[in-house]
Amino acid sequence: MGPRSRQRRAGAVQSTNDSSALSKSSLAASGYVHDTFAALLVPGTARRAPLIHRGYYVRARAVRHCVRAFLGRACAAPGAPRAQILSLGAGSDSLYFRLKAAGRLSGAAVWEVDFPDVARRKAERIRETPELCALTGPFQSGDPASSLCLESSDYHILGLDLRQLERLDRALTAAGLGEAAPTLLLAEAVLTYLEPDNAAALITWAAQRFPNALFVIYEQMRPHDTFGLFMQQHFQQLNSPLHGLDRFPDVESQQHRFLQAGWAACRAMDMNEFYRCFLPAEERRRVENLEPFDEFEEWHLKCAHYFILAASKGDTLSQILVHSSPELFPRVDPASPSGILLASVATSDSQSPSFKRYGHASVLLSPGILSAGGFGEQEGRHCRMSKFHFLSRYCDLEWKGKQIGSWGTEAQWDGRLYHTMTRLSDTQVLVLGGRLSPVTPALGILQLSFCKSEDDSTEDVSVMVTKASTEEDSTLSCWRHSTTEVSYENQKYLFVYGGRSVAEPVLSDWHFFHVESMTWVKVPVEGDTPEGRHSHSACSWQGGVLIAGGLGASEEPLSSVVFLEPITCGFLWKSVDVQPPITPRYSHTAHVLNEKLLLVGGVWIHSSSVPGVTVIDLTTGLSSEYQIDTTCVSWPLMLHNHTSILLPEEQQLLLLGGGGNCFSFGTYFNPHIVTLDLSSLSAGQ
Numbered sequence: 001m002g003p004r005s006r007q008r009r010a011g012a013v014q015s016t017n018d019s020s021a022l023s024k025s026s027l028a029a030s031g032y033v034h035d036t037f038a039a040l041l042v043p044g045t046a047r048r049a050p051l052i053h054r055g056y057y058v059r060a061r062a063v064r065h066c067v068r069a070f071l072g073r074a075c076a077a078p079g080a081p082r083a084q085i086l087s088l089g090a091g092s093d094s095l096y097f098r099l100k101a102a103g104r105l106s107g108a109a110v111w112e113v114d115f116p117d118v119a120r121r122k123a124e125r126i127r128e129t130p131e132l133c134a135l136t137g138p139f140q141s142g143d144p145a146s147s148l149c150l151e152s153s154d155y156h157i158l159g160l161d162l163r164q165l166e167r168l169d170r171a172l173t174a175a176g177l178g179e180a181a182p183t184l185l186l187a188e189a190v191l192t193y194l195e196p197d198n199a200a201a202l203i204t205w206a207a208q209r210f211p212n213a214l215f216v217i218y219e220q221m222r223p224h225d226t227f228g229l230f231m232q233q234h235f236q237q238l239n240s241p242l243h244g245l246d247r248f249p250d251v252e253s254q255q256h257r258f259l260q261a262g263w264a265a266c267r268a269m270d271m272n273e274f275y276r277c278f279l280p281a282e283e284r285r286r287v288e289n290l291e292p293f294d295e296f297e298e299w300h301l302k303c304a305h306y307f308i309l310a311a312s313k314g315d316t317l318s319q320i321l322v323h324s325s326p327e328l329f330p331r332v333d334p335a336s337p338s339g340i341l342l343a344s345v346a347t348s349d350s351q352s353p354s355f356k357r358y359g360h361a362s363v364l365l366s367p368g369i370l371s372a373g374g375f376g377e378q379e380g381r382h383c384r385m386s387k388f389h390f391l392s393r394y395c396d397l398e399w400k401g402k403q404i405g406s407w408g409t410e411a412q413w414d415g416r417l418y419h420t421m422t423r424l425s426d427t428q429v430l431v432l433g434g435r436l437s438p439v440t441p442a443l444g445i446l447q448l449s450f451c452k453s454e455d456d457s458t459e460d461v462s463v464m465v466t467k468a469s470t471e472e473d474s475t476l477s478c479w480r481h482s483t484t485e486v487s488y489e490n491q492k493y494l495f496v497y498g499g500r501s502v503a504e505p506v507l508s509d510w511h512f513f514h515v516e517s518m519t520w521v522k523v524p525v526e527g528d529t530p531e532g533r534h535s536h537s538a539c540s541w542q543g544g545v546l547i548a549g550g551l552g553a554s555e556e557p558l559s560s561v562v563f564l565e566p567i568t569c570g571f572l573w574k575s576v577d578v579q580p581p582i583t584p585r586y587s588h589t590a591h592v593l594n595e596k597l598l599l600v601g602g603v604w605i606h607s608s609s610v611p612g613v614t615v616i617d618l619t620t621g622l623s624s625e626y627q628i629d630t631t632c633v634s635w636p637l638m639l640h641n642h643t644s645i646l647l648p649e650e651q652q653l654l655l656l657g658g659g660g661n662c663f664s665f666g667t668y669f670n671p672h673i674v675t676l677d678l679s680s681l682s683a684g685q
Contacts, residue, residue, distance in 0.1 A: 116159030212314030601639025
């Protein structure tokens with residue numbers, strides 16, 4: 001790489017600091033953390049989305065946890081030498097000012113290193129801000145030709161390139177950073193922007209220079225699944241690619257990396273584990289209630305792709321692994337795969353418009369498959385979908401899709417998502433629940449009538465929308481629920497279960513809807529009520545309902561499978577014993593095929609693998625796992641917030657849509673419909 005390329009790359013990396021600084025300022029302004037200094041260190045303001053806030057919050061808490069653990073140990077002994085904090089790639093971070101204001105630097109000092117332009121801008125900002133100068137106390141500004149940009153009795157800002165280690169070492173020594181004193185090195189999303197050899201040299205240099213030290217890093221990992229590939233693509237487009245992820249893709253390889261470089265002990269964990277294990281339940285509830293939120297899948301996936309690591313050495317700090325034993329966060333890895341299910345593209349650009357949407361619903365009618373609602377791409381923009389998608393089969397082989405509009409004199413499609421759609425007849429569909437925003441439920445029941453042309457062709461089709469209830473009917477003001485057909489006293493009912501609402505983050509209640517009279521009715525249900533959940537799956541089976549997984553209270557994925565069994569006087573809740581137990585998951589789909597329950601895709605946080613298809617034999621309770629082979633699919637397949645349609649005669653499963661808002665990296669949609677070959681599931685029968 002030439003000098004100009006390196007300069008452009010450095011400039012792109014520096015721009016990530018500006019974006020991060022604005023996010024941290026927004027985080028504090030929204031009440032997630034107490035930081036009155038973040039806004040003083042960055043020009044301008046920006047209001048970030050709740051998902052961004054959560055991501056930066058867990059990062060801030062993880063770093064705070066490590067800093068406090070270090071200071072508590074390094075400054076504990078009477079007469080201990082002054083502790084040192086060396087922040088690498090510090091950018092506009094306010095750590096020094098927060099620690100100083102809290103009285104935590106009486107026995108410690110802070111050194112910060114970043115690119116010269118970044119360091120000089122920060123030093124100038126401090127000089128211009130009386131509130132910041134009041135905390136630094138008297139300070140000196142470095143000579144323009146010097147790497148030292150600002151120096152006070154306990155604060156030093158240096159402008160240096162971390163790739164130039166000899167110069168870095170000399171400048172830090174000149175700035176008073178000792179070798180023997182307990183030292184904390186911090187690198188938040190820094191090493192990954194260095195070439196692997198430069199990062200390795202920095203880790204080794206730190207291990208050799210500081211005999212009594214703690215090295216804490218926060219970085220990305222898991223580059224090879226769909227979220228990871230999309231994450232890498234984002235940083236590549238910013239001209240600041242992530243380096244070393246292929247070589248160190250997970251926490252195990254990262255730990256080995258530090259141990260090989262001379263660190264005595266090392267522990268790393270992803271941010272899901274940190275959030276669950278190190279934040280009190282009361283604090284988690286506070287954060288989860290700060291803003292309306294409904295992007296759980298992307299929140300968990302973001303946390304699964306970032307980690308916090310603490311490596312230590314020396315007598316004082318060797319016991320500070322910072323993180324406790326892994327038993328606190330049980331890993332529930334799926335069983336070894338019993339087979340592979342082949343995925344292939346069902347439609348392409350030449351056959352159909354793209355199917356880019358998630359949070360929608362789909363239903364199989366006699367003419368084809370109708371999908372409605374969700375969030376997606378329409379007419380070149382991302383929005384709540386107003387058009388329907390109709391998928392039909394030609395010559396019994398080829399699937400073709402088209403977008404179709406709606407009409408109606410008394411109702412229009414309202415753009416809802418996370419609703420359910422149930423087939424009433426060959427051309428009639430009932431729509432229940434859903435939301436317009438995280439604080440606005442979609443009230444009223446809609447009925448969709450699928451209309452074909454007079455010649456019975458599917459070339460000219462439309463959907464008529466009518467109201468099946470008044471908006472005043474608030475029986476169902478929820479979303480992420482399930483609706484399943486059941487039979488009671490030879491009558492057809494729809495069993496609506498779970499979900500979430502504006503008032504309740506998770507629901508455990510249920511309702512019965514009598515189809516013939518189109519009214520809500522009471523039906524007796526016995527047995528222990530399952531714990532509340534949303535984003536679960538529900539399938540009709542033997543006149544009752546099989547419910548699996550979901551996201552429970554405290555935003556915890558569930559592994560339970562329950563059966564609402566028909567009995568003489570109504571229904572009975574029964575637990576289904578599954579062995580081995582399934583990995584807790586949610587935002588999946590499910591079907592029953594040949595007395596087997598299929599759980600397709602979804603999100604889980606207790607395993608680093610990617611969910612495929614879990615198959616549960618309903619006669620024995622035995623579960624097995626199948627990987628999805630996407631070799632024949634030319635794009636990464638993201639299987640959550642999708643829908644699926646079972647074609648039992650063909651032994652195929654159609655996967656429609658799916659994706660989500662991937663943190664600050666952009667929104668990902670599966671572009672086309674995919675077919676999953678299920679024939680291997682019955683090969684042994």
